[in-house]
Amino acid sequence: MSAHTLTQIPTDGIVIEGLTKRYGKGDTAVDALKGVDMYVAPGEVVGLIGPSGSGKSTLLKCLGAVIEPTSGRMTLGQDVIYDNGWRIDDLRALRRDRIGFVFQAPYLIPFLDVTDNVALLPMLAGVPNRESRERAVELLSALDVAHRASAMPAQLSGGEQQRVSIARALVSRPPVILADEPTAPLDSERALSVIRILHEMAHRFQTAVIVVTHDEKIIPTFKRMYHIRDGRTHEEIGEGREIGATLNV
């Protein structure tokens, strides 16, 4: 087990330095994050592990530009996005174009078919429908769910839904993906399948992936992890266990 120091981090990927988040004011204030330092390199999948109430979700929301940290610094690639205040005006566009989200439940839009669920993001960014759908189909093929491209979300199995949600997270080619308990509702086989896909996609698209998880089955697959406890992160080297055959990508 060894810790990286911030002086070793690359200049791209996502870098977090001294991030804090305080809820409330005065006597009732709660410090959910007390100075988080972490980085994830492009193409790397990092686990974020910790007990309930440790600050995992708060950190994820800060990284996702959903809530504003209290202080600290975050950089994404060459861009400083937060430095004791947001440095980007359009957080909505930041989330749309540069951050992919994978949730515990897939949360696919129930009234859109699989292709349009994936293609929605580029469409929202103004990419023509045809091109958006082509991108979606390409990703669905990579994730081995192209045969369900015209199915509605309710017609998919849990594993298929999660793969579609991964495709949705990847479709804008974001430099970072935030995955919140992506394997929680899945059995071992499907959970490992999903995490393998995340590893392969991270490698293929050089995306930095942060996986928040409690799942004992997938923890051994991370080469590097951050334990978060009482609002602080501690870096660990993981086992980086091989998951099995790679997908046809």
Added chain:
Amino acid sequence: MINLAGRDILHDGPKFVLTGLGLGLLIGVTLSMAGVYRGMIADGRALLDNSGAELWVVQQETLGPYAEPSSLYDDVYRSVLTVPGVSQAANVTYLTMQVRSDREDVRAMVVGMAPGPAGTPGWPPYLVSGRQVTRSHYEAVADIATGFRLGDRIGIRRHEYTVVGLTRRMVSSGGDPMVFIPLKDAQGAQFLRDNDAVLQGRRRTAQNPAFNRAGAPAVLDAVIASQNVSRSVNAVLVTLKPGVDQADVAKAIERWKRFTVYTRAQMEAILVGKLIATAAKQIGMFLVILAIVSAAIVAFIIYTMTLGKIREIAVLKLIGTRNRTIAGMIMQQAIALGVIGFVVGKIAATFWAPFFPKYVLLMPRDSLIGFFVVMVICVLASLIAIRAALGVDPAEAIGG
């Protein structure tokens, strides 16, 4: 860009259509209420048109003969005929009452029409079957809305009449179908008393020493005879010679004959502005309430539909969907609901209008106004749901 609202509607098609159907029936009721009001006005205008009159001569300082009781002597028309510019003048009586038939009683306006050639004011201007009344007594022409048929025997007070002709759209301002009978019969029906009342009246008159004077028996007979003859009509209908100004002739009759005279425009104002006014306000209140109920229902439906998608909305916001895209989706759904509701309502109102006992007139202009009102209501109703949707925290998509 995908039309999210359209996709959601297609996905939830049956539920959405059923909701639109329910809303449509409510809109249909609203359109029908407007049609009832228009029908009342149309009935009033039909009443004036069908009378064939250009002027109505009535008892002084009354709004007769439709809005207030009016009583004139039945020889007044002769003096009216002498006024320059008058072409025709004919007595008329109106009495709304129950008319009996073998099948059922019918509420009808019995019109007493003066003798004369076809086209005399007060006569039905056209027939759909049969013939006009040609005898002095006991024949009738009925509006087909009475349900009477040619040859039917109908009872009006003490006498029976044979239906010899049928007409259409001859109704009172209240929508009751008309039955036309000879004037003398109508006067009898309106003003004459029953036999017992006549006997009692004779007895009372005979007991009055002022009428029953010794040595002058003819006085009592004359008084009794005068009591049992009806010489009253409700109005005199007047037509004018071509090119004559209605107001000038009306002024002349009022000045020299000392009656109240109404022109067509004045009579229409009385019917619409006074006789129908209260009913119009009543219907107006209904329309307002129905509009509020419709708005509440649309708001509730759209709000409920939106709440059912809170998680999806949170995801949409998290992945960068603009607020205006989400607001547009909700508003488009509300408008689509309104369009479905309006189409269903319009079809329903058109379908059931003929089954109403009174005339329901669905005017295209009212439908157009109704459509815009429904759209405005839907847009306003969607604002509550939009407010709820825009208040959704994208962080809700992330656990913890």
